[in-house]
Structure formats: C-alpha cells, structure tokens
Amino acid sequence: MSQPPLRIRRDPRDPATLRVRAPVAVSAAEEPTQATVRVDDAAPFVLAVLNLDAGRLSRDDRDLLGAARRLADDLGGGVVLAACLPDGADLRFKPEQEGADRVVLLAGAGFVNDSAESRVSFILAAAETSGARHLLFSDTNVGGELARRVAARLGDRAAFEVRRLDAQGLAADTDAGRIEVRRPLPRVIVPARASFAPLNETVLREARTVPVSLGPPPRVRDRGLLPFDPGNVPLAEADLIIAAGSGLTDWPSFHAAARALGAAEAGSRVVCDAGLLPRNRQVGASGALVEPRCYLAFGIAGASQHLQGIAAAERVIAVNVDLRAEMVKRADLAIVADAQAVLPALVRRAAERRLGESGGAEASAKKRPGAALPPPSPPRENSWKEDVEWKGQAPSGPPSWLVNPDTDRTSYEPASARDFSDIVVLVSVGKHSVSKRACRAALDARALELALGGGSAVTALHAGPRTDVLREYLGAGADDLVQLETADDADPLPALAAWLRTAQPRLVVAGARAEAGECSGMVPFVLAEQLGFALATNIVAFEIAGETAQLVQALPGGKRRRLEAPLPLMITVDRAGPEPRLSARMRAARGLVQYQPPPPVSVDARASWLTKPSRPRQKRLTAPLGPGQATTATGRREMIEPDPEAAADAILDFLVRDGLLGTQSDPEARS
C-alpha cells in the first residue's frame, strides 16, 4: 500500500491523464499465478451496472468496469457486476476475468417486461443485498436513464460527466462542459463517455453470484415494438447511414447493402432531386443535418452543402472514384474505387461473414420488408394551374374572432380564477452554442411541441429569475407561462415540486436535460419521484385515454416501442421529439405570464461543491484503429483502387470495430 502511485496513461489523445493509486491486487498482478482474489463481505463495494450487447460486454461496459475496478481498489473494496439479460441470453464473457467480485443477474423469469422500472428495482435490490456503497452507470441512453431513476429513488444527488474519480471525491463537468465541479462521492456516479480506460485485469476474482428479489411490477408497461425498417429510420436518429450520390448507378445493390448492414438510406441533393430517393432522405444544408456514428458515402463528391450536413458525423467512410473529392478528404476510411464494384462485394461479404446489424435480437429476428423504400410519390397534380374563373367558391366557416373585430381574442381571465392546464411543460432558458445568447432550450422546445400535439391547452412552467426569453415558449404555442421566481443559483426543484403538487396536472412533459446549469437531467426524475408520478423517457408521441396514456418511445437507432402508463405521468423528450415550430413574435408578446414567488428555500446540496472553469478536452476516438493497419499521419486510412472484396472487408471491419455491426447468430464467428 505504500508503493508510489502508478501513472497510467489512459489515452494518448487526452491530456488529462489520471493519477491513480496502485490497486489492492497489484501484488497479485505481478505474480504469474492465477490465484483467485477474494473480497470480504464487509468491504465497501462498487456496483457497476452493465448494458451488455446480447450477453457480451460493450465498449462502454469495459470502460465502466475499468472505472469501477479502480474506484473499488482505491476504496479497498470490491466490484459488484449487475446486468440484465432481458432476451434470455446467456453471459458471453467470464465475470471472474473482468474484475467482478460479486455478480447480480436479472434474467428470464425476473422480467415482466423490459421496463426501466423493473431494472431499477432490480438494481436497488442488488445494491442493498451486496451492500454497494457506490453505483456506477455508463453514459449511454439506457445507463443514463437508469442512473437518474436510481438516484431519484435513493434521493441522491448523482454525478454525471465524471472525469476523475477516487476515494476522496470526483471531478465532473457541468454547465455543458463549461464548469468543472469537485465534490465528494455521491452514491450514483456516471463517468463521462470514453474518459476511463478499460480494465486490463490479469487476476481472477471470485465473481460470487448474489441472489436478489424484485419489487412490485412496473407501472409503465411495454406494449411491444412498432414495425421497424432500418432503411427508413429518421436520418437525425440513425447511427449508421448509407448515402448515395450522383456517382451511384447500381440502386439494387445500394438497397441490398442498406438492408444487409441495417443502415438508414440517404442521398445527396442531386439524388433526391432526381426522385431516386424521397426528399426526406436528403442530407445536407438544405436537407437533414445528421450525426450518425458512421456515415457511408457512395459516389458522393462532397459539395460544401453536403459536408455541412454531415459535420457532426463521428466517422465517415467514402467510396469514390475521384481521389481528390472533398468527401474522400473528409473520410476516416477512404476507398478510391467504383461504388458499383464495392457495393455487391459488401453485400456478399456481409452475408458470408454472417454480419448484421448489432444490438437487439428483436430487431434482427424481425423479418424486414423486402423493399426498403416506398415508391417515389407521383408528381403532384397542379390543379391550381387551371384557368382563373370569375366566381370562385368561398371557403366556409369563419372563425368568430376574425369576422367580428370587436371580439377581443387576447383577453384572459384573471389568473386566480383560471384552472391550469392538464398538461404542463417544464421549460428552461438555453444558451446558444455559438453566440452564447439566452434562447429557448432545444429539448424543451421539442417537449412543448410534443405537448401541443395533444390538442389541449398547455401551460409552460419555469423556475428561475425573471426573463423575457421564456416568452419564446408562448410564441411557440404554450397557452400560458408560469414563472416561479427563484434566485439565479437556487435549486429549482422544490419550487417546481410545490407548484406541481398544487396544480395537479395529469401530464408533465420535460426536455431530457437543460442546456445550462447543472445539466444533470435529474429534474424530471426527481420530480416524478417526489410527486409519485410514473415516468417514461424519450417519448415521441402520446395520447391520453381515460386514466392511462398510450405512448410511443424512441429507442436507440430509430426504433420505436409502444408503452402504456397510468396518469398522472411525467414524460421526457429527447432529440427524437418533434421539430419545434418557430416562435411567433406577436404571440410571444401577447401571451400571459404569471410570476409567482417561490416556496421557502431549503438547504442546497451543492453548497459543498467547488467549481472552476473546465478545460477543453479532446474526445477520445470511439475506437482507435487497430494495429497493423496502414494509416496516414492523421489517422486516416486510404485504399487506392483496392480489390472490391478487400474494400468490403475493410468497411465491415470498420463497422464491427465501432460496434455498429455484430454477428447475427454465431457468437464464435466474431473475429
């Protein structure tokens, strides 16, 4: 224990290398013997909640286990590995080799259905049974939601975007990466993505299985996946996009490749103009701005407008005959070859290697429709081109306020006499990423747009200092705005909870997280917990019928599933939510704002935190290129006129490494 600290370089691209203490088992690590390390039940435990991808460890899981192991060593305790296996799959790794001292599994009969609620009660039971002091979650859609739900249940002020972690405390980014907070360890910890190196464990551990008992059945019920066609996933949500440009002529192979890879189809402006793909599949400045994890461009030269559309793409693979094409320069893997040669080879090799879309047995098991795309819509009939005749038929049904100008459409009853809407949207002030000006928060704007789809009146609710920026929500359709005037740095939660308790809405809609401030995304979870509301996340559509709500939830990769939840209900909206409308200036100015004093201030848990401006960090690449691969100085890889099969294999390797493709059935086939 008195050894000098080891300096471990986590990531050559990340200047923020971490200093950690030598692990407890360091002596064991130096010995070649494979003695099993055992940790006493009384020791402090760290529980790592894994996502698992069909029973296998995902890259995020490995990073999480690394962080958990190091924290446990620092605390002088052990790691509890907790995982759910909803689809009846088996573990396809050995927990004893992955640093697990205890293992808690939820599989098979334990699941009523795959709901976040049942996972949460399982995790809480696992934490209690194993005596875990800290619970670590990965920063993924699923992991993040579980972390927030668990923290809300535990009444814990969870830490997100954690960059450094030891027994003394942690350092985390808040305010969208602008501020770094140092604080004592909370119970729920979510390390920032790709900030902790995966574990490189050399010792065997006990991996003793701990049995748990489950809590009550979930309130939000899974009603099954909606029909899913990977080719038609909304482009903004797609993880993997295959795009065609004017250099593509072999359309059957293109569609076949999209099906084989489970990729969403997209096209350049030219392709969509020509009607070869529908307009909503257009990528670029005048089409969709996409941010897939990988963008496969076939025969796209890369006009600047198109490149703007893929600016946020994590990786780009380009296949183009022109070495000097802008797309080739942008690509991480550039293949200078004819798309018509590579595409059939890609389809063939994917089938031969039994590679298919990863993640989710339900999707790969489902038979996809043969034709990925609907036929291009027929040209619209231009009836308006008909001759202008003198007598036109007048539209009917005038709105009363238009016909009678004396009707004052804008008058409202006094606030006290008015019932608040059944639907309340939590809104906040955002900060524009370029100008840093206060504006609508993007996710809250989507939340409001979703709420308006219900057709009934919507009240926007905000806690914070008075600002006219919030009027933009009135301009975007909210019927009124209630502003609880809390101090600038006060915790908005008590005020919101107190107001909601009085107003008793049936549905509360919230953006998944704020753009400024703590940005923990905890508000809806804590509110739901405090108010006793059921909660469903990432909702894209809802319908209220009686005392229940039918919901459609967005899942990663553009999938959708139906949920049924009891009212009152809290739902959150993420990027899959509906596109918000423009805020109308006059509507915003005319709308009604009620300012209300906040309830008495409670003690703020953040008092003990230390903050300082955060240093900019470079993101670690999601997967470093493997050894032995020819790369250019900038980490790019170019293949000039390769054999089509070799090019196809290179593309498939790339996708497999990024976790975008997995083997379809045989686990051993994975290289």
Place this chain on the structure above:
Amino acid sequence: MHGPDLAGIVLLLAAAGLVGQMVRLSWRWRVGGTASVDWVGGLRRLAHAYFHTVHEVVARDPYASRMHVMAAGGLVAALALAFVLHVGGMRGRAAVALASLILVSTAVSVAGVALVAWRRRPPRPRRLTGGTFNLLPAALLGALVFLCGSTVQVIRVGGSPEAFAPSSMALALLGTIALGTLVMWSVEGPMRHATAGVVNLMAHSRPRRFQGRIDSALKPLDLTGLRKPGPHLPIVGAVTPASFPWPRLAQFDACVQCGRCQEACPAYAAGQPLNPKRVIQDLVEATTAAQGGQSPLLIAEAGIGGAIAPETLWACTTCRACVHECPMLIEHVDAIVDMRRYQTLELGAVPAKAAVALETIRDTDTVAGRALGSRLDWATDLKLPIMAERRRAHVLLWLGEAAFDRRTQRTLRALVHLLRHADVDFAVLGDEERDCGDLARRLGDEFTFQDLATRNIETLERYAFDLIVTADPHAFHTLRNEYPALGGHYRVEHHSVTLDRLFADGRLRAGDGPADVVTYHDPCYLGRYNGEVAAPRRLLGRLGLTIAEMEWSGLRSRCCGGGGGASLADVPGERRIPDMRIAQARATGAAIVAVACPTCTGMLEGVIGPRPVVLDIAELALAALEAVPGAAEAVLAS
C-alpha cells in the same frame, strides 16, 4: 339644340349605371383599412400615369398595345362623341362632322375588338383567362353596333330619329344590353380593370413609380408600441383582406388577368404551386367573401380554410418579375410579404428550414449561424483594414453572408485584390458587421430585420466613409433602399459599378486574355430592384469579353431561385429554377456564366451535369487584370 334622343337616354342610363357601380366598388373596398390618399395629386398625374407609366409596360407586348389602343381608345372616343351627339342633341352640319368622327372611332374600335377576338381564338393562350373574358368581344361589338347604328340614324334622318321606330327601338335595346353588360362587368367582370384601374392609378401605394423611378423597397411595419409585451397588441401582417389598406384592395381588383406575371414568374415556370395571377385573383375572391360574411382568411389556419395555399406563399422568390410585367402596376411581392408577416410573426407557421434560418439569425445575427468574430476567418492572410481601428476610409466594404461560404469567399478575395490594386482606400467592419436583414425581412420577420438594421446603422454611424461597396445585391438593395426608412442614409454601390468605374478611370487595366464568350445573369436585386443592368455589361465589355444574352435578361431576367428565402422553403415543383436558368445559359453557347451575386453563384453552381463555368464578375475582372504583364505578381504582392 334638341333634348336627348332615345340613344342619348340609353347613354345617360349607362352613365348613371357606371356612377352607381363606382359607389358599389367603393363600398366593396370599405372592408379594407383606412389610407390617406392624395386625390388632387392623383387626379393631376392620372393622364401621365396612364399614358406614360402604364403604356410603357403595355407597349412591351406590341400586339396587346395595338389591340388596347384601338379597342379602348376607339370605344372611349366614340362614347364621348356620342354623348355630345345624342345627349347634347347636336344637329345640323356639325352633327354630320361629329357623326363621321364617331363612325371612324367605332371602325377603329371594331378593328381593335377583332384583335381581341383573334388573340383569344382557340386554342386560347394559356396565360389568358377564359370565362366572361371570352364574351367581352361580343359585348364590345354590341355597344359599337349600337353607337354606329344610332349615329347613322341621326345622319339619315337629319334630325332626331323617331323614338318609337322599330329600328330605334332595336338599337336602343341592343345598346341597353351591351352597355348594361359592360357596366355590370365594371364591378364583377372583365371591365373592372378600367374602373378599379383608374382608382389604383390615383391611390397607388408607390406613387414614386409615376415619376419614372424604381420603387422596390418594402415598406417598414411600424413596430413602436409592439415591442412591449401585453395582451392587447394589434395583429400584424395580412390575415384577411381587411388587413390591407383599401387602395391595395382596389389594386387587386384592377387585375386584368392578362397573365404576363404568370409568364414571367420563375416559380410558375418551374411548376411550383405559385401563379401570381392566381394569387391576385384569390385576394379578389377573398375580398368578395369578406363582403358576404364568409371566411375571409387568406391562408388556412386552425382548421379553417383559406384562399391561398401556404406553399404558394413560400414559393415566391420575391424576384419582382411579376411586378415588372404588370400593366396594372399591381404590387404582388408587397402582398406576399404582408401575408408572410402574419404567418411568421403571429403564427410562426414558416417552412421548417426557414424557421431554422430565422431562429439562427435571431440567435447569432448571421444566416450561417457563425460567430460574428469569424467573418474574417477566410481573410487572415489579407490583413483587411478594420473600421474600428481606422475610424475612416473612402470605401466601407460590406462583406455580407458571402464571407461564410467557401465558394463566395473566392469572389470576395478577388474583389479585395482588385480594390488593393486600384489603390482604393477601404476598410471592413469585421466582427461589427451583422446580417443586413434581407432574408429575415423577406421571410416576414420584420422585428428581426429592424433589430439588425438598427444595430447596423448604429455601427455605421460611428465611422466616416464616403461609400459602401458590396458584392451582394441583397445587402446592396437593403442598405441603399430599405435602411433610409430606419434612419440610415448611405451611398451604396454594387461592386460591378465600382469595378466598371475603376476600369473606366484607368485605375485598373485588362490584359489581352482569351476573348471568351460569356453570358451575364442579372441578379434580381441589382437589375429589377435597382435598375442596374448596364454597368455589369459595360464592365464585361471592358474586360474584353463578348456577351451572349440569354432568353430572359436585363430587367426581364429570370431569377436563380434563391431570393426571398425560397430556396429554404424548398417548395416542390416539377423542375428546379436554377436548372432552368442554366439551361438558358447553356443555350447561348457561352463557356462562362458571369454572375454578380453570392446567392446566384450558389444556386447556379448547384446545378449538376455539363454547364458553363459560374464566375463572379470580380473573379473575371481579376483574371483580366492578371493577364496584364506583371500584374499578377503585383496582385500577389498586395
């Protein structure tokens, strides 16, 4: 002198009917808002407005001009003379002279009516309206036969014809029917163009047009009192016909449905759901609907039908081709922008991409969504003089949105080299320059436009300069014509004018480059909006280039499709406007399309397939300059 004869009575009845119809029309326009109209001035300029301003437009179609002069001129002259003859009861030798004049007038008019009928022979040209317009020649002919017959009777009888003779009765009946029809049609029918047209000329919203000047600046909305939030703010923009001041309703009613706007409209030609003629007729119908207590909504809203499809509104490129072609001087673009203002400011109902653009402009003061400080990123090597450091310069170079686009940065770079070579003392605003507000204004967001304009004017007022030069015709038009209403009065020049002068003064010289054939694409906001079609052509000539004109050029140039936010709205059509324009350019056989606008550059370069090279005139000028021996090195050195 005798009293009026039977024909005279018919004429008197018709005149009385016409007066009644004018009352009905004014009742109809009462739906509209109030407006202060200078009636005396309007009446005084009426003749000039009609014979000069209107006929300048009419004469662009010689057939229509001849047709109208003969048919209308003959009829009006014959009616006026017949009034003297029949109502005044003139007899004797003077009557014979008068009668022969009437006969000559009617003969001329009949020839004109024949031209009307001939023009409408099947198959009727697409742009002309059918319906009652098809019956117009018959009604006119009836009136002319009546005039002619009654006149012949007077001469033959030598005194008042017997009132109850069958021939008199028959003629009077014919006259009553024909003239009655025409009078009836002066409120609801083809003749309304005459009645409403006269009122339009007197009460026109842009009287400067009658002074032979171009008047293309949008009128600012008065926003005082609208900025303070409160429940009782008035509704802004056009939502019903009542939102327009009444002279604008008279203007819509003046439409003669000649279809010239339809022929000129690029969106219509591209098969997009916009036909300017139809838009005006929809406004007319909405006015009629508002009379009858029916839904007067212009655009559908909250499940209630409207007169005009929203796609129509957003397909407009605001190129003013329709306005330029309209013989009745109708301001289509003003109406479109008024309706857009309501959609944007009251409903926020704008096409998705336009909504994003407006949000971006509101949040960042740029269309591209870039930081103001990055406007000079492309020019770090050029070390442009900044106004904030210099305080004064001869020329203030307005860079505009072109500074954020890789393609148009090349144009700006060329322009900077040229100005340096010509020793022009210039400076840029750098991070103090905000978007000029053109796009926000055309999309109906008057608040954002006025906010941007006011802040730009505040900036400009701090510095001393003689002249603003810009390579962006949209900024040029906005700064030159639309900032004055907000208190910013500047001398603004488009770079084509500046470069033309520098070459003329010998401060820049063109070398002996290849004498390429180019075709020049006029930017709408330079040509039609500001009348500048000569300077760019002169400049191209000075560069030693030969111009092959396109099918539509100069003041009648076709839009590139990028103006007024139309490219953001991206309303689907059968074709793309820039594709059509490039096809016209290709037809000239020119190897180069010379452009003078960053928007046109982007739109035309976006056309795929074989096409002429798209080069800004600044790039062409720099190439010509570099052809001068030794000049290229000098440019590099600068």
